[in-house]
Amino acid sequence: MNSLVVYFSRVGENSVNGKIEVIEKGYTEILALQIAKKTGSHVFKLEPVNPYPRDYQECVKRAQNEGFVDYLHDDFKVDDYDVIFLGFPNWWRSYPRIVATFIKNNNWIGKTIIPFCTNEEGAFGIGESELKASVKGAIIKEGFAERGTNVTNCEDKLDAWLKRVF
C-alpha cells in the first residue's frame, strides 16, 4: 500500500493563544512530518505561487474571500497513492483555498483520504464536511484535529488515532 502525506502550512506571524507571534515552522508541517515518519509515507507540501503574507492580519484578509489558488508543481497528482493523509490549518472554519484547489485538481476515485488539521480552537470547523462534499468516490476516514500549539505534545492521541485509521 502506497501512502502519502500532502499538506499546506504557513510560517510568519500567527495568533498563538491570542497573541501575535512569529513562527518559522508551521504547526501543520510539524504534525505532517510526524505522521509521515510514523507511517512511512511520502510527503508533498503545497506551496502557493504567490506566497501568503507573513503579516497575520493581511493573511487573514487575503484568505477570507480567496478563490482557487495557483500552486507550484500543480502537475503533482495523487494517482500513485492508495492512502492520502491530507493536512491543513483551519482557516475561516474550513481548509485554505490552496487545499480546495488541490482537491479539485485531482481524481479521488478509489482513494482513501485521512484528513488532519491544526487550529487555534475550532477543530475542523466545517472542513471535514466540505471535504466529503468535494471528493467523489473516495473513502474518508476519521480525521485528527489538534491545536497548533499542542502539536509537539499529542503523541499518545496521535498514535491511538493512527492505529484506528491506518
Ligand SMILES: Cc1cc2nc3c(=O)[nH]c(=O)nc-3n(C[C@H](O)[C@H](O)[C@H](O)COP(=O)(O)O)c2cc1C
Ligand atoms: C487566515 C487564517 C484563518 C484562521 N482561521 C481560523 C479559524 O477559523 N479557526 C481556528 O480555530 N483557527 C484559525 N486560524 C488559526 C490556525 O488554524 C492555526 O494557527 C493553525 O495551527 C496554523 O497552522 P500552520 O502553522 O500550519 O499554518 C486561522 C489562521 C489564519 C492564518
